[in-house]
Amino acid sequence: MPDTAPSRPATPWSPPAPAAPARTPRERRRTGAEIWIVLGLSLGQSAVYALVNIVARLTAETSLADQSATLNASRSPRPWLDLTYQLLGIGFALVPVVLAIYLLSARGPGTLRRIGFDAARPGRDTAWGVALAAAIGLPGLAFYALGRALGITVSVQASALDAHWWTVPVLILAALQNGLVEEVIAVAYLTERTTDLGWTRLKIIATSALLRGSYHLYQGIGPFLGNVVMGILFAWFYTSRWGRHRVLPLVVAHTVLDVVAFVGYALVPAEWRAGLGIT
Template identity: 45%
Template sequence: MTTLRDWLSPAPRNPATPLNAADRRALWIEITIVLLVTFGLSGLSSILSLLESALAPAPLSEQTVALNVPRSSQQLIDLSRQLLGIVRLLAWAALGVYLLWRSGIGPKIIGFARPHLRRDVLPGVGLAALIGIPGLGLYLAARAMNLNLNVAPSVLEDYWWRLPTEVLWAIANSAAEEVLVVAYLITRLRQLGWSENRSLVASALLRGSYHLYQGLGGGFGNFVMGLIFGRFWQKTSRLWPLVVAHALIDSVAFVGYQALRGHVSWLP
């Protein structure tokens, strides 16, 4: 029987082939470039956003940040820009998969090959409930303690394409984050000789950093999510459950917010 202690402990791994100095340097350069192009730069920008919000006259709990926003006053241009943003995130995910594949680590190895209902979708639904329900409580508590901004998940105009676009955003967000922040980063840190626990914390810190624009509550909540998701992947080598869970959480947030806005008092 698997105990909580077993789950919290890193899974045993075969020692990685030692890298020479040139290969280590090349790998660090690759990681740095990938993160500066993607979520590392987002993390730095998010820290500046939090600092700006903290220096504003109004308390954090009286400020609002919107996630999905209109990108043009013209409907078709807005739609086109939304789709370009979605494609960019999917391209980030593809970049991570491609770089791992070029180094001999194919999608099957990281658990991102053909998904299965029992092994991927159902665990993903369970993870979504495990993260999403307590996460809502943490958000409300952080806002009450003035540690978080009001988060408006989606303020897109009510065009015919709003709903499918919100779902596509959720899928693109989940694919990019789980591929790069979990599978790519932890795999590369393993190759550099980092321990499973150290790699896990680095991945979770990255995830928390680029959510700091929401406040300290958003950063901490996503750090905890990163620990759970990262350990799940380390234990199972299945990436699809994380993608499914993340996409479900974001879809419920985006679509649910639009449906409940104006009907629930605690929603901005």
């Protein structure tokens, strides 16, 4: 069974200590199986599809630079049905997040506090989130432009939703969904559970970063590399003296980045988008 030893109490200035690692071979096997199940239902599944997708792209007659990827596509020409599909997609995508938190709760009470997914430090968490978004946002845009110039990144359309009263709220919810799924699972859950397996910090950061890069492969080699860098920064921050095992700043940062990308997409002048290769 998963380790149920409670973590030591933490002061406001130090991260909660992780639960004792799984000790017996059976506990380690169950923890490993649990990780694979959670990933198989969420980001691991996306990574496999993205790997198949990039192989298909690279072996296609059309060059990678001339291909495109669409985010937040419309799912029905009927507005009310499109809205329904969008909300259902967002809702069901969050189920693995709930599952991951539920499984972490087997380690003892205070799960949300242990991974920093609570409202204990709203101001500090928000400030760190905005700072991380700024640190990633502009370099990320430059990296995307470089990838387009080198022909290793597809043209990305951030939103293909038709203009409705609900378009912007849905895009904001989609951004929040991405932030929750990726940061809670790829950083907080994966870090906590691999720590239970006795992994080193370096191995945890590398695994989290490679996972993040892998499920972005459908956008090309450039986004894979860019997201690996982002994954290194986010996983390092989470385990650092500044991050203090708090995932909320990462959720804020990711959500801000995606809101700017999704909602701000329509506000960018067409000639700028053309220059960046964004259709």
